[in-house]
Amino acid sequence: MSTPDRPQPVSLPLPTLGPPAEAGGCGDGCGCGAGEDFDLDPLECGLDPDLAQLLAEAGLDPVQVEDIAHMAIEEDLDQGVDITTVATVAEDSRSAGDFTAREAGTVAGLHIAEAVLSVVCTDEFEVERHVEDGDRVEAGQKLLTVRTRTRDLLTAERSALNLLCRLSGIATTTARWVDALEGTTTQVRDTRKTTPGLRALEKYAVRCGGGVNHRMSLSDAALVKDNHVVAAGGVAAAFKLVREEFPGVAIEVEVDTLHQVREVLDAGADLILLDNFTPAETAEAVAIVGGQAFLESSGRLTLDNARAYADTGVNFLAVGALTHSSPILDIGLDLRAEA
Known part of the structure; x- marks a missing residue:
């Protein structure tokens, strides 16, 4: 089974007849913004500049990703606090969390999960990336390791996973179609x-x-x-x-x-x-x-x-x-x- 190229930003003109674009690109008439120089002004985007740059290079608007991350967390907290975590975890506790695949598939959304953590964490957090979006992984494989305050990690867990699991599911299904057309x-x-x-x-x-x-x-x-x-x-x-x-x-x-x-x-x-x-x-x-x-x-x-x-x-x-x-x-x- 071949592994498709990771997604690359592509700027598309009107369609011209000829061979199809490389796998992982946009289609004719697409307006995804891939390849655009998104405004990374820190006054507009509160994400870490390196993370914002990675998102922009993937054809995503860092400001929009940050907004989605805020929306997910605000929905989960509903103007309150994470009651269970606050009650059971000491304020100064720190932990490492491994985002791990439970089944084989294709990964998408790792930097988006990082964005969720970024808006939740009240202290610095360390990220260790084991794979990249577009990689095919096996069950049990570590995708991303995060080290930070335990409370913040647990509060961000579900929102980060909701997006990561959803996007990786789409990537996995798409990869099956790509394999069928190989x-x-x-x-x-x-x-x-x-x-x-x-x-x-x-x-x-x-x-x-x-x-x-x-x-x-x-x-x-x-x-x-x-x-x-x-x-x-x-x-x-x-x-x-x-x-x-x-x-x-x-x-x-x-x-x-x-x-x-x-x-x-x-x-x-x-x-x-x-x-x-x-x-x-x-x-x-x-x-x-x-x-x-x-x-x-x-x-x-x-x-x-x-x-x-x-x-x-x-x-x-x-x-x-x-x-x-x-x-x-x-x-x-x-x-x-x-x-």
């Missing part, structure tokens, strides 16, 4: 079916698993779907209206018949989304398009039939389940008392 030119990419407020993190996790991102928001690129077609009075009409209103934006059009493939290809679509096509129909669509536009399959996709779709030569498989249905990767925190 040896083909087809890439798996995500959708906007994400948890509100966590989209940037969940799409980052997809990159950690070796997948690519679709658009980050409604303003990144156009995707003309069935309801837009109804509203506009037809596929070609919908495409024309978007092209006239936003001439510099990549346009993807969803179709459900081979006739519509020809129609939107003639209109000049950059990407064509094949909705609920069979592998045989997908192969016909690939032949019709002949490399003049990108093709993406959606619907009916499973790990069992992923290879059959990839073998048609389609460019992308759109898998909403990467972010909306991935089970968590079981990761725990093992506490070790230190003098």
Whole structure:
């Protein structure tokens, strides 16, 4: 089993025909901000500057990550204190905590877990990183060791694990799809079916698993779907209206018949989304398009039939389940008392 490249920041222009991007990058029309120089002014971001830089290099906004960390902790404390920890742990106690994988998978979100610790810890804390996001790990493997006040570590535990387990689960599922497509030119990419407020993190996790991102928001690129077609009075009409209103934006059009493939290809679509096509129909669509536009399959996709779709030569498989249905990767925190 090969290990995909770790996610790299990528700056994307409008799509051009050619080989797919390297695994771990963003997809065409993505607006994730990867490669941007995020403002690391300490007045705006209270995280450790080195940690903030690592987040920015991964295509994440450190200020947004810090906000999410605060939100998670504030939700958990609910304007109170960690009653159990305060009652059972001496104020001056210090411990080491090992974030450890309970099962095999692909890791994502280690620096985000560190951000949670950063907003909780009232004293300095030491971090020892054993693996990196995008690494494949085995059950029992240590991922991250943190040394700090025991009270702070226990208070941050659940919020840090919630994010780390969630994101690692997405990365693990994505890696399974990447494995299923190995040896083909087809890439798996995500959708906007994400948890509100966590989209940037969940799409980052997809990159950690070796997948690519679709658009980050409604303003990144156009995707003309069935309801837009109804509203506009037809596929070609919908495409024309978007092209006239936003001439510099990549346009993807969803179709459900081979006739519509020809129609939107003639209109000049950059990407064509094949909705609920069979592998045989997908192969016909690939032949019709002949490399003049990108093709993406959606619907009916499973790990069992992923290879059959990839073998048609389609460019992308759109898998909403990467972010909306991935089970968590079981990761725990093992506490070790230190003098």
